[in-house]
Amino acid sequence: MREIIIISGKGGTGKTSLTGAFAHLAGNKVICDLDVDAPDLHLLLQPTKERLQEFYSGHEAQIDGEICDGCGLCATMCQFGAIRENGAGFAVDPVRCEGCKVCVVFCPAAAIGFPEKHCGQWYVSSTRFGPLVHAQLFPGAENSGRLVMVLKQQARELAKAQGADLVLCDGAPGIGCPVISSLSGAHLAVAVTEPTPSGRHDLERVAALCRHFQTAFAVIINKYDLNPDETARIGVFCHDESYPVLARLPHDPLVTKAMVQGLVVTELPESDFSRELGQAWSRIEALAGLGR
Amino acid sequence: MIVSVASGKGGTGKTTVAASLATIWDGPVLGVDLDVEEPNLHLFLHPTIAGSEMAHMMVPTLEESRCTYCGACSELCQFKAISVIGQLILTFPEMCHGCGGCIAVCPEKAISPGQRELGEISWGVAGGVGFLAGRLRVGEAMSPPLMRRVKARLDQMLANGEDAIIDAPPGVSCPAVNAVMDSDVILLVTEPTPFGVYDFQLAWEAFTPLKKPMGAVINRAGLGNDAIYRFCQEKGLAILAEIPYDRAIAEAYARGRVIATVSPGLKAIFVSLRDQIRDLAKPGQPRKAAHA
Numbered sequence: 001m002r003e004i005i006i007i008s009g010k011g012g013t014g015k016t017s018l019t020g021a022f023a024h025l026a027g028n029k030v031i032c033d034l035d036v037d038a039p040d041l042h043l044l045l046q047p048t049k050e051r052l053q054e055f056y057s058g059h060e061a062q063i064d065g066e067i068c069d070g071c072g073l074c075a076t077m078c079q080f081g082a083i084r085e086n087g088a089g090f091a092v093d094p095v096r097c098e099g100c101k102v103c104v105v106f107c108p109a110a111a112i113g114f115p116e117k118h119c120g121q122w123y124v125s126s127t128r129f130g131p132l133v134h135a136q137l138f139p140g141a142e143n144s145g146r147l148v149m150v151l152k153q154q155a156r157e158l159a160k161a162q163g164a165d166l167v168l169c170d171g172a173p174g175i176g177c178p179v180i181s182s183l184s185g186a187h188l189a190v191a192v193t194e195p196t197p198s199g200r201h202d203l204e205r206v207a208a209l210c211r212h213f214q215t216a217f218a219v220i221i222n223k224y225d226l227n228p229d230e231t232a233r234i235g236v237f238c239h240d241e242s243y244p245v246l247a248r249l250p251h252d253p254l255v256t257k258a259m260v261q262g263l264v265v266t267e268l269p270e271s272d273f274s275r276e277l278g279q280a281w282s283r284i285e286a287l288a289g290l291g292r
Numbered sequence: 293m294i295v296s297v298a299s300g301k302g303g304t305g306k307t308t309v310a311a312s313l314a315t316i317w318d319g320p321v322l323g324v325d326l327d328v329e330e331p332n333l334h335l336f337l338h339p340t341i342a343g344s345e346m347a348h349m350m351v352p353t354l355e356e357s358r359c360t361y362c363g364a365c366s367e368l369c370q371f372k373a374i375s376v377i378g379q380l381i382l383t384f385p386e387m388c389h390g391c392g393g394c395i396a397v398c399p400e401k402a403i404s405p406g407q408r409e410l411g412e413i414s415w416g417v418a419g420g421v422g423f424l425a426g427r428l429r430v431g432e433a434m435s436p437p438l439m440r441r442v443k444a445r446l447d448q449m450l451a452n453g454e455d456a457i458i459d460a461p462p463g464v465s466c467p468a469v470n471a472v473m474d475s476d477v478i479l480l481v482t483e484p485t486p487f488g489v490y491d492f493q494l495a496w497e498a499f500t501p502l503k504k505p506m507g508a509v510i511n512r513a514g515l516g517n518d519a520i521y522r523f524c525q526e527k528g529l530a531i532l533a534e535i536p537y538d539r540a541i542a543e544a545y546a547r548g549r550v551i552a553t554v555s556p557g558l559k560a561i562f563v564s565l566r567d568q569i570r571d572l573a574k575p576g577q578p579r580k581a582a583h584a
Contacts (some may be wrong), residue, residue: 223542
């Protein structure tokens with residue numbers, strides 16, 4: 001079984017639109033949306049949820065004002081500035097609380113509770129392109145990295161059970177916790193970039209991250225015609241680092257047109273864009289050792 | 293006044309808006325890059341860097357000769373960063389949140405504060421605009437600790453009543469909330485596409501509990517559909533600016549231009565945006581950034 005993750009560094013380069021099209025083009029696979037913070041793939045795939053699980057992760061301190069004797073030790077020990085005197089006594093700011101339990105353990109009055117945190121939900125759904133494992137972290141919640149691990153585990157088990165040879169993942173922007181989690185166990189990371197100063201800068205950072213975790217890396221240049229000079233510079237970077245460039249896709253309103261209809265771009269009538277994308281997918285299959 | 297420029301979806305134009313506002317601001321102002329995973333503001337403001345420093349956080353170091361393997365540290369640690377198995381103690385500094393619990397709980401005083409490198413903080417000047425940025429070390433999973441250190445320096449730099457414009461990371465989970473939570477006004481930048489609207493709704497849900505004045509900026513207006521306008525009307529959220537969808541703007545951005553300087557019409561959009569932000573912030577009630 002192979003795992004391919006589509007990432008980008010910079011947001012908004014077209015990760016999800018391309019992942020949706022690859023989900024259309026790929027054979028027997030399980031699709032997985034690892035951007036649990038701001039997931040969008042379901043807007044293209046329009047899943048029917050077949051299984052829903054609550055996601056609990058970590059804990060949150062809560063001070064019982066009835067028991068608290070106001071000594072303030074918790075506020076002194078908290079490294080996150082999450083406990084403050086608010087006039088009516090000490091209270092925990094849930095936005096700042098990291099769930100470390102230090103205040104709970106050291107409170108001399110045992111006045112601090114530590115309930116589990118309900119951070120989101122995850123789903124197994126069916127779509128017109130096959131099963132989709134996805135999630136929604138509650139807005140403002142944390143532990144996206146752990147939720148990413150849960151989704152990957154589910155997607156792998158489902159792929160095994162269905163005899164699928166591929167888990168195709170849509171990743172998150174950035175190079176932090178959810179992206180690092182999504183790289184673990186991946187056979188190939190495909191970065192979608194754009195020829196802008198930010199696009200190239202962020203591509204170099206996400207490439208360094210993949211090098212750090214020894215994940216094979218390839219590049220798609222989206223909207224290549226917006227700045228041919230920058231596209232050339234990205235080409236040179238990829239050549240110097242031996243990263244395959246899988247496709248150069250034009251800046252085309254077709255992508256948004258498909259999105260508005262809840263379709264992926266390869267479902268629209270054939271275009272230069274979809275032909276180039278089809279070739280990119282064949283190259284990805286070859287790189288990942290699929291379809292043998 | 294601190295203005296945060298945020299968004300749910302990546303690539304909607306946060307950096308474009310932040311750089312444009314900083315460039316046309318009518319008083320002393322600082323551009324602050326808190327998208328520490330993929331910082332891009334410098335690519336548009338081109339600051340001269342005056343200084344920089346490495347930022348660290350506290351992690352445990354062991355003096356194993358003192359350790360009795362009692363396990364109090366690993367029992368307390370909520371992040372699996374320290375582990376006692378039989379006569380073996382191991383630390384996993386990359387998992388540590390820096391709560392200091394293990395140090396405080398160890399009866400043998402065998403644990404003392406060490407350091408993990410988070411990344412770099414740099415500052416300088418870009419024309420008349422001050423500049424401050426964090427840059428996460430590649431491989432570091434947690435961005436909020438570095439963001440807290442950048443914000444602490446911001447506090448010092450704002451001693452003379454300057455305004456600050458924060459370029460926030462994408463998404464709606466802990467890094468994004470950390471970036472915007474100490475600001476006076478939050479701008480939500482989006483595009484009128486299904487992805488843009490969906491993530492905008494998540495951002496609105498994540499940031500509303502912070503009880504800050506918020507306004508929307510619609511980039512690439514004319515693309516997609518009108519769902520964003522209906523959502524803003526329903527929630528009573530003011531649309532402070534619309535930047536038209538125009539290939540010429542996309543190309544100017546791709547060449548690294550600050551779009552407020554591209555044409556008088558675009559400049560007027562940002563001047564009007566600035567004035568509306570000032571109205572939203574109710575001048576005369578400056579707030580200081582709190583240390584998280």
